[in-house]
Amino acid sequence: MTRLTPTFDRLKSDGKAGFVAYVMAGDPDADTTLAMMTGLAEAGADVIELGVPFTDPMADGPPIQRAALRALDGGMTLRGTLDLVRRFRETDTGTPVVLMGYANPFYAYGFGAFAEAASQAGADGVICVDLPPEEDTELREGLKAQGLSLIRLATPTTDDARLPRVVEDTSGFVYYVSTTGVTGSGVGETAVVSGAVDRVRKAANLPVAVGFGVKTPERAAEIARVADAVVVGSAIVDALNASGVDGALKLAKTLADAAHSAR
Amino acid sequence: MTTAPNAFSSYPDARGMFGEYGGRFVAETLMPNILALEKAYAAYRDKPEFTEPFEELSRDFIGRPSPLYFAERLTEEFGGAKIWFKRDELNHTGAHKINNCLGQVLLARLMGKTRIIAETGAGQHGVATATVAARFGIPCEVFMGAHDVERQSPNVFRMKLLGAKVHAVTSGRGTLKDAMNEALRDWVTNPDDTFYVIGTVAGPHPYPAMVRDFQSVIGREARAQMLGRIGRLPDAAVACIGGGSNAMGLFHPFLEDESVRLIGVEAAGKGVDTPDHAASLNGGKPGILHGNKTYLLQDDDGQIVEGHSISAGLDYPGIGPEHAFLHDVGRAEYRHATDAEALEMFQICSKLEGIIPALEPAHALARVRDLAKELGKDGVILMNMCGRGDKDVFSVAKALGVEL
The missing domain is CATH 3.40.50.1100 (Rossmann fold)
Known part of the structure; x- marks a missing residue:
C-alpha cells in the first residue's frame, strides 16, 4: 500500500477535502523544486504531484508548457526527477508523491525499469497523460509489481460505457479532469463537476481529485465541497515563475486552507 | 481484394497496430473521439454517400x-x-496532400462535424485542407509554427484567401510538431463539433490507416x-x-x-x-x-x-x-x-x-x-x-x- 490510501483515509475521517499541489521538476532548477516540495508539504499539501518535463506536453496549457521548457533548458531529466523524489524523502517520509508526465520519457527509460526506480526513489504513484487504458499494460504491470498506484484520468468525455474500464486498474485515487481542455484552461461548473465526481466515485469506489483549471482559493473551496481533493497546478507554477518560492508557497497556503476548511 | 491474414497489406490489427507500432496514445479526453472516428470511417468508407462524392471530386476537383x-x-x-x-x-x-483532405472532410461532413482544424508545416497540407473546407463551406482553422508562418508567407496568404484562419503557434519551439501539439490541444478543448484533419500517415489509430487508404x-x-x-x-x-x-x-x-x-x-x-x-x-x-x-x-x-x-x-x-x-x-x-x-x-x-x-x-x-x-x-x-x-x-x- 502506498502513502495515498492512508492520506485519503485520514482526510475522510477528518471530514476534509484534500489539497493536491503540482510542481514541475527542475523549474527552473532542482534545488528550487526541492524547496517547493518541502514547502508545499508544510503549507498543507496532502499530495504532491511532481511534473516530469517533456518537450511535447499535448494536454497542457501555456503555464505548464513553459515550465517544462524551463526545466529542460535547465537540464532536468526523468533520472533527475527521480533523484528529486529521493532527496525529498530524506526529510519527508509521509507526504505522498505522484509523478505526472507523458509516455515517451517513461518508455525510453523502460516502463518496468522506471516503475522500479520510482519505487526505490520513494514515489507513490504515476499519472501518464497519453497512456489510455488501451495502451498502458506495461506501465500498469510494472507499477503493480512495485506496489505503486497507477492513477488514471477520467474526463467529461468519458461516458458510462467507458468509465468502468478507466477506473478498473486505478488505485490511490482517480483524477477527474473537470473540463474538456488543457491544464489551466478553466474549471467546469461546480454543479456539473459535482455530478461527475459522484459518477466516478461510484464506479471506482476510490477518492476523486478534481483538477485542470482551479486557480483561486474561492474555486478551490467550491470544488472541495464536492470532491475528495482539489488539484492546483498552473496557478502555482505561474506564481513560482512570477514571484519565486515564497510567493508560490503563500498562494499554496491559501489554497490548502481553502480546501481544508471548505466543508 | 482479400488478403492473407499475414500479408503485409493486412495491417493494422484491431488495436491499430502495425506489428509493434501505431496504437492510440492520446489523452483520455480524446479517446471517445478516436473510437467514434474509427467507427464512422468503417461505416462510411464503402457507402455510396461517401464513395460517390469522393470519386466525383477526385476527378473533377483534384484532377485525378x-x-x-x-x-x-x-x-x-x-x-x-x-x-x-x-x-x-x-x-x-x-501536391498529393489534397487526396487525403478530400476524404477526411467528406467524412467530417457525414459525421456532422461543423469545424475543421489542421496542422501544417510548409503550408501544403494547410492549403489543401483550407481548399476542401472552402469547397464545402466549413469553417477551417490551421495551426502553423510561427517560424514557418514567416518562412512560408505565400501559403499563409493562400489559406486566408480560402477563408481559413491561420494560428501562428509560438508554444514549444514554434515548429511543425508544436503545431500538431496545438491542434491536439484545440481538439481536446472542442471534442464535440471539431474534426481534426491530420496531414500524414501518423497520429492515433485510425489516422495512419485512413490517410494511407485515401492516398x-x-x-x-x-x-x-x-x-x-x-x-x-x-x-x-x-x-x-x-x-x-x-x-x-x-x-x-x-x-x-x-x-x-x-x-x-x-x-x-x-x-x-x-x-x-x-x-x-x-x-x-x-x-x-x-x-x-x-x-x-x-x-x-x-x-x-x-x-x-x-x-x-x-x-x-x-x-x-x-x-x-x-x-x-x-x-x-x-x-x-x-x-x-x-x-x-x-x-x-x-x-x-x-x-x-x-x-x-x-x-x-x-x-x-x-x-x-x-x-x-x-x-x-x-x-x-x-x-x-x-x-x-x-x-x-x-x-x-x-x-x-
Missing part, C-alpha cells in the same frame, strides 16, 4: 487520375534504368498505368518521406508484389551523422509521440529532438508507424538524401524534364539516380512526383545565393 510520365531525358542523364514519374504534382493545389489512389493508379503502358510492374517504387503519406500511398498497392522493391527516401539534412537531419528511421529510435508508437528523433531521456531539412515538408521528427513496421520486417528499404543532393536534383529535373519538382521529391530523385545505375538499362523505376516546386523557389534561390 494523375498521368504516368516517362522521364526520358533524366533516364538518359542517369544512364541506367528507365524512370517513370507518377505526376501527383499536377493535382489541384500542387493509396496514387499506387493503385500507377500500378494499373504501368501495366497498361509497358505491360509489367516496375522493379522499384520510390518516394520521399517526412511523415510518409505519399510514400505509403504509393507503396501500399504494391506490398504484395514481391518483385517490386519499395524505397523510401528520408531527409538527411546536413547528413545523418550530424545533428541536423530529419531521418527518423535512419537516425532515430522507437518512441511514443502524437498518438502513436513509431521511430522518433529523440535524446536518451526520451525528449523529442527537432528535425532539420531544407524541405519544410520533411522536417518532422517522426514517421508513420506503418513505415516503421515495413522497415523492421524488411519489406521496404529506407535511404536518405541530403539538402545539397535535393538542391542538385531540383535543378537537374527542372532543366532536363521541364518539371520543377518540390524539394521533397527532389530527395527521392537523388536515390533514383543511384538506383538507375544499380538496376541497369533493363530496369524500370517508378517515382512519385508528389509535389511541384513553385512553393520552393524562394528558399532554393536563397540556398543558391541568388537574389530575386
